[in-house]
Amino acid sequence: MTASPARPRHLLDFADWTPxxxxxxxxxxxxxxxxxxxxxxxxxxxxxxTVCTAxxxxxxxxRVSFELAARRMSADVVSFAAGASSLGKGESLRDTxxxxxxxxxxxxxxxxxAAGAAHLVARYSGKPVINAGDGRRAHPTQALLDAYTVRQEYGSLSGKTVAIVGDVRHSxxxxxNVELLPKLGAKVVLCGPATLLPADLAALPGVTLTTDPREAVRGAHAVMALRLQQExxxxxYLASLxxxxxxxxxxxxxxxxxxxGAIVLHPGPMNRDLEISADVADGPRSRILRQVDNGQAVRMSVLYHLLVGRE
Amino acid sequence: MTASPARPRHLLDFADWTPxxxxxxxxxxxxxxxxxxxxxxxxxxxxxxTVCTAxxxxxxxxRVSFELAARRMSADVVSFAAGASSLGKGESLRDTxxxxxxxxxxxxxxxxxAAGAAHLVARYSGKPVINAGDGRRAHPTQALLDAYTVRQEYGSLSGKTVAIVGDVRHSxxxxxNVELLPKLGAKVVLCGPATLLPADLAALPGVTLTTDPREAVRGAHAVMALRLQQExxxxxYLASLxxxxxxxxxxxxxxxxxxxGAIVLHPGPMNRDLEISADVADGPRSRILRQVDNGQAVRMSVLYHLLVGRE
Amino acid sequence: MTASPARPRHLLDFADWTPxxxxxxxxxxxxxxxxxxxxxxxxxxxxxxTVCTAxxxxxxxxRVSFELAARRMSADVVSFAAGASSLGKGESLRDTxxxxxxxxxxxxxxxxxAAGAAHLVARYSGKPVINAGDGRRAHPTQALLDAYTVRQEYGSLSGKTVAIVGDVRHSxxxxxNVELLPKLGAKVVLCGPATLLPADLAALPGVTLTTDPREAVRGAHAVMALRLQQExxxxxYLASLxxxxxxxxxxxxxxxxxxxGAIVLHPGPMNRDLEISADVADGPRSRILRQVDNGQAVRMSVLYHLLVGRE
Incomplete structure (x- = not known):
């Protein structure tokens, strides 16, 4: 009998999270x-x-999705929106x-x-920290709601294939998703123009890369269109939109x-008729609004898991 | 015995609201x-x-008036202030x-x-929606608090005359108020420079137009000065301020x-000594702060009516 | 037997507050x-x-410190952040x-x-008002948390000396602190370049001025570095940073x-290695994070004192 690994204190990425x-x-x-x-x-x-959204x-x-999740479980919420604040005054990230x-x-x-900001808060505060998006590295609750939406459709992620199409490099x-889905038994196909497809991701288990979208979606149970940053x-990176x-x-x-019966996902906000066509976005395959809705349930689950349901 | 008309689900304007x-x-x-x-x-x-202020x-x-109204009745409030958000990222209004x-x-x-935004939310959400101001078309809770303030003074709006002076065109x-006050039995006189006075409003029941302010206020029980947008x-539209x-x-x-004993109203914020003189704004006829105070009671009533007091 | 002075209704500065x-x-x-x-x-x-943070x-x-203080005592909070609002529309401060x-x-x-804004709210509202910082004049809850932090260290402020070093003129x-600490029995030494040291403060009881920092800290039990506004x-005011x-x-x-054993304070945010060295800011003498923590307890105490604990 081996001891189960320690329960993670934070959700920064999925490194410490077992299937x-x-x-x-x-x-x-x-x-x-x-x-x-x-x-x-x-x-x-x-x-x-009290939950602080920083x-x-x-x-x-x-932010609203997290605030709703916290409030629906009767937590207090304080919002620290640091546009013009502290950092603007020349303070170091560590001091903030x-x-x-x-x-x-x-x-x-x-x-x-900055990719390390959430880690810094975790280290200094000793309190549970949820990464709500950092640079190009991670946005774990978004991946969880994607996984949850696919699972809702098929009962399980095991043996399913998710194709992710678009600007993979900056996403x-x-x-x-590349980190999460294989842990849950799914395969991931990443697809985009070569300039937007980082070759190193091909080395990861359960992940394949292609620049051919038809090849990418062949056999896929879910197809996720990524938002194209027009900048x-x-x-x-691109010749023309x-x-x-x-x-x-x-x-x-x-x-x-x-x-x-493959479903279509998009993390929003959409550029209609650029990375996704309007008819698909609004059509019967689309689970895009379901994703938003599921986001709340998933964030409630994460907050509960980190704050209450500890052994 | 005729059935009473269905209770309105929303407060977008006063079209569905009986006297x-x-x-x-x-x-x-x-x-x-x-x-x-x-x-x-x-x-x-x-x-x-939970009430969402968008x-x-x-x-x-x-916004603060609505938030206070909701909180005083123990609702949770989430604020969606879409300055730099979603729409700024090129998303369509419908997607937001x-x-x-x-x-x-x-x-x-x-x-x-945009005049249709609140209607869109009403159609897609199926939840009660209150229009808190759209383009040039409607700001129903403001009109309700105006009506409430006049009624508080005279016991009833029946047979009363309200003169509205200023930039009617953009207000x-x-x-x-043109929509609401006649339903409650009051007459409305609209007054301003011809360039700021849309002739089509003269066709409405209970409404008269004039470019002469002395004629407008003659016989009025309440006089409302509209804010002049200096732009x-x-x-x-104007030769000089x-x-x-x-x-x-x-x-x-x-x-x-x-x-x-006629009272003076202003929706705020005021340009003192432009559309209203300081002595009138601060004088015994002024009900301008009472309007702010009444705004909270009226918004509590609207929220209650739409969310709880349904048959 | 003389009557004790009336309990202050507001915390605007310390004029009405007895030791x-x-x-x-x-x-x-x-x-x-x-x-x-x-x-x-x-x-x-x-x-x-309900507490309104304006x-x-x-x-x-x-703002977050006050909001947390209010919420931890189960008050509702509404935030009125008047950047682009009212005043931006040309409204007078008094009307706002x-x-x-x-x-x-x-x-x-x-x-x-503006130094008089909090006083204006106090006069017009008749409700307890806490000054959370106005112009160059007062920031009483910050001084209270400074005093509290020193007292926490030494048990009492009586006979203690606090040296305040930096841009005194604009702080x-x-x-x-000059107003508060002597009331609690402490001496204050103010220190900075002559251009940043207003001579009139030397006339106050318990306060001395010097342009020599070594002289200032000699015998001090606490040394507070003030933030240098680089503008x-x-x-x-300054030849070079x-x-x-x-x-x-x-x-x-x-x-x-x-x-x-003298401790070091800073009101934050810090310019590391400008007005304070990094090793002191992070060293064993530093009570800078303790100050933030104490800020919440002090603000809870002030809110409680003004709202509940009245005779």
Whole structure:
């Protein structure tokens, strides 16, 4: 009999998370989803606790999703939106982080363009920290809601294939999915123009790369279109948006290559008729709004797991 | 016996609201006003429910008024202030609205420069939506608090005359009052320079137009000065601010033409000594701060009516 | 038998506060500090009451500290951040203040660059007002947390000396400490370049001035480094930042002149290696993070004192 590995204190990325823990997290999201189906969508699970959302990068929809998740479990929420604040005054990230930790809240949700910011908060505060997106590296709750949405469709991720199409290079969503989905038994196919497809990802277990979108979606049970940052054009990554859309847009024609009944995902916000066609975004395959909805259940599950359900 | 018309689900404008329902709303605001007079100004009416204030246009005072109204009835509030957010990233209004509706909150308070935004949220969410101001078209809770303030003074709106002076053309407050006050039995006189007075409003029942302020206030029980958007000058609507103030300022001299005891209203924020003189704004006729105070009671009443008091 | 002076209704500065009341405030902060040490850091003391934080000047960390203090005592909080709002629309400060008071909340926390803003809110609202920083004049809760931090170290402020080094001229923190510390029995030594040291402060009881930092810290039990606003350079107050740091930086060399065991304070955010050296900021003498932590306990104590603990 071997001891099970220690329960992770934080959700920074998936490195410390075993497949069993991750499955438990998604199972618990089912319970939370049932709470959201009730007429009164509020439970006392986190009563008396305070969650601090520290967003050094603007992201209204992710912040609101976390705030709702915390409030629905009766936690207090304080928002630290550091646009014009502290850092603007020339303070070092470390000093800002130390101030945050001196507030003595019970958990932190951190969004920062620097990959190490959430880790710093975790180290200095000793409190549970959830990474709500950092630079190009990770956005774990987004990957969890993607996984949850696929699992909801097929019952399990085992043996399923998820194709991720677009600007893989700059996508923290893609990186987190590459880390998460194989742990849950799924295969990932990454697809995009060669300039936007980092070759090193091909070395990871369960991951294949291709520049051919038809090859990518063949056999896929879910196809995720990534948002195209239009500022990439000036970076020389793309010849033209029109050419990009012609080759890599997730549309009905492309989806005919996928598995029967394959679903379509998008992390939002969408550029309609650029990386995804409007008819697919609004069509019967689309689970894009379901993703938003599932985001709340998944974030409730993560907060609960880190703050309450500890052995 | 005829069936009473269906109770409106939303407050987008007053089209679906019968005089009886509107009176009930104002009666209920009296009850809420009593709550605000207590030492502890909080009731459990909306406990467990969540209200989302989605302000795509900045308006601190309206947002705070709604947040206070919701919190005083024990609702949770999440704020979606979409300055730099979603829409800024090129997302369509419809997609933003769909994301909002996926949050599954219990009611939405929407402010947007586009007239149809609140309607869109109502259609997609299926939840009660309150229009907190859209373009030039409607700002119904402002009109309700205006009506409530006049009623508080005279016991009833029946047979009363309200003169609205200023930039009628660009005022959603004026449009909502034109829609509301005649339903409650009051007459409305709209007054301003010809360039700021849309002729089509003259066709409405209970509404008259004039470019002569003395004629407008003659016989009026309440005189409302509208805020002058100074950027109208560059639009060619006005020759000079000084000339405007000379003719259309609501001041003591003009108020001498009104009914004895006539009160003065202003939706705020004021340009003192432009559209209204300081002595009138601060004088005994002014009900301008009472309007702010009443705004909270009226918004509590609207939230209650839409969320709880349904048959 | 003389009547004790009336209990102050507001905390605008320390003019109306007797040493006894101030000591009671710090004693009560001890109790609040114990609340913050519990697993569930929340008490029902302010249940049903609403605190409005009106920040006309951006200060995320002070606002969050007050919001946490209010929420930990179960108050509701509404935030009025007046960047682009009201005042931006040309409204007078007085009108904005009158609107704030019409919200009928139970207490106001006001930050404004104009020294009289908090006083105006106090006069018009009749509700308890806490000054959270105004112009160059006062920032009383910061001084209280400084005093509390020194008292925590030495048991009492009586007979202790606090040296304040840096840009005294532009510091509301320095002014509030000059007002507070002597009332509690401590001596204050103010130190900085002559251009940043207002001579009139030398006339105050318990206060001495010097341009020599070694003289200033000699015998000091606590040394506070003030933040250097780098924009002072262009104001002609300083020849160069390098020269300033050479003479006035609070570092290990300077601290060797202070009392054995003397502690170091800084109101934050720090310019590391400008007004304070990194080794002192992070070293065993530093109480800088303790100050942030104490800020919450002190603000809870002030809110409680003004809102609940009245005779």
């Amino acid at each position: 069993e823990r991750l499955s438990a997290l998604l199972d618990n999201a089912d319970t939370m989803s049932q709470v959201l189906d009730r007429p009164v969508r509020k439970v006392p699970a986190l009563q008396g606790l 967003f050094f990068e603007n992201s209204t929809r992710t 982080v130390e101030v945050l930790t001196a507030y003595r809240v019970d958990a932190y949700v951190v969004r920062h363009h 923290r969503v893609a990186r987190s 990439r054009m000036s970076g020389g 029109q050419e990009y859309a012609e080759h890599y847009q997730v549309n009905e024609r492309l989806m005919r290559e996928a598995e029967n | 009886e329902r509107l009176s009930a709303l104002l009666d209920n605001a009296d009850t809420m006003s009593q709550v605000l007079d207590r030492p502890v100004r909080k009731v459990p009416a909306l406990q467990g429910l 302000f795509f246009e900045n308006s601190t005072r309206t 609205v769909e994301v909002l509706t996926a949050y599954r909150v219990d009611a939405y308070v929407v402010r947007h420069h 959603r407050v004026a449009r909502s 109208r000058m560059s639009g060619g 000084q000339e405007y103030a000379e003719h259309y300022q609501v001041n003591e001299r003009l108020m001498r033409e009104a009914e004895n | 006894e009341r101030l000591s009671a405030l710090l004693d009560n902060a001890d109790t609040m500090s114990q609340v913050l040490d519990r697993p569930v850091r929340k008490v029902p003391a302010l249940q049903g009451l 920040f006309f000047e951006n200060s995320t960390r002070t 203040v009158e609107v704030l008071t019409a919200y009928r909340v139970d207490a106001y926390v006001v930050r404004h660059h 509301r923190v320095a002014r509030s 002072r350079m262009s104001g002609g 390098q020269e300033y740091a050479e003479h006035y930086q609070v570092n290990e060399r300077l601290m060797r002149e202070a009392e054995n």
